[in-house]
Amino acid sequence: MSGFFARRPPDRPGLAVFLNAGDPPLPVLADLMRMLDDRRVDCLELAVPFPDSVTDGAVIRRSARRALAGGAGLDEVLDFLGGIQPRLRHLRVALLADWSHTVRPLSMPGFVRRVADSGADGLLVHGLPPRLRASCLEAVREAGLPLVATCYATSAAEVKAEAAECASAYLYLVAHYGRSGGTLTTGHQELATALAVLRKAATVPIAVGFGVRSGADIAVLHGLGADAAVVGSAGVARVEHALAERADVVEEFQAFLHTLSPCSASW
Known part of the structure; x- marks a missing residue:
């Protein structure tokens, strides 16, 4: 099983958090990542910031604009990742890069090799055109870089099967259509069914995201069969609040982690 969530006991849900690199600024982000590592958070989905994401709501869009304004590009x-990754003991980093903004200007093999050389533990390519999936898969396999594949709970059976086959880091199951920043849907049967189907095919952990905002949400997802939860907008909003109030971002985010702890989870 993938190392992203494998070191957590099976009765405890795993946790991935999303942040834009550069929001908070990279020196503060380094301190925040060390805190996440100390708290034994399993995964950071670290985005190379890009503008006007069609899948993100206002909170993450504002975050990306702040990061871009601060000069956080791919280089x-x-x-930054190459400097901090060797010091992390538990936290795994899945780099998220947008196809159109970040990857397209480069060759796929060259881009993937640079990501692998940075020490990233995995890669998620946002908005990858279906016609390029084969070349992406070939590139990550040659580089030995685990891939995060995605699908929706409502995706067609063949889409779910392809995601399960391609995922070598973990499979990100998006709970519902729409933009990030909402809440979990009230009806969970569809999500439970999707998890059961994917469980039969996937050889890696399944993490569910979109609308996860609390420890109660994480407990629900774990009860439905998810290995882990992905928390995005709620955490990014906490960073935004700390920056606006000139508060300590690391302390604020650590307090936020406490609100996510369902019962026995170490973080």
Whole structure:
């Protein structure tokens, strides 16, 4: 099983958090990542910031604009990751890069090799055109870089099967259509069914995201069969609040982690 969530006892849900590299600024982000590592958070989905994401709501869009305004481009993010990754003991980093903004100007093999050389533990390519999936798979396999594949709970059976086959880091199951920043849907049967189907095919952990905002949400997902939860907008909003109030971002985010702890989870 993938190392992203494998070191957590099976009765405890795993946790991935999303942040844009550069929001908070990279020196503060380094301190925040060390805190996440100390708290034994399993995964950071670290985005190379890009503008006007069609899948994100206002909170993450504002975060990306702040990061871009601060100069966080691909070179800066990979250099940053290369410097901090060797010091992380538990936290795994899945780099998220947008196809159109970040990957398209480069060759796929060259881009993937740079990500692998940075020390990233996995890669998620946002908005990858279906016609390029084969070349992406070939590139990550040659580089030995685990891939995060995605699908929706409502995706067609063949889409779920392809995601399960391609995922070598973990499978990100998006709970519902729409933009990030909402809440979990009230009806969970569809999500439970999707998890059961994917469980039969996937060889890696399944993490569910979109609308996860609390420890209660994480407990629900774990009860439905998810290995882990992905928390995005709620955490990014906490960073935004700390920056606006000139508060300590690391302390604020650590307090936020406490609100996510369902019962026995170490974080």
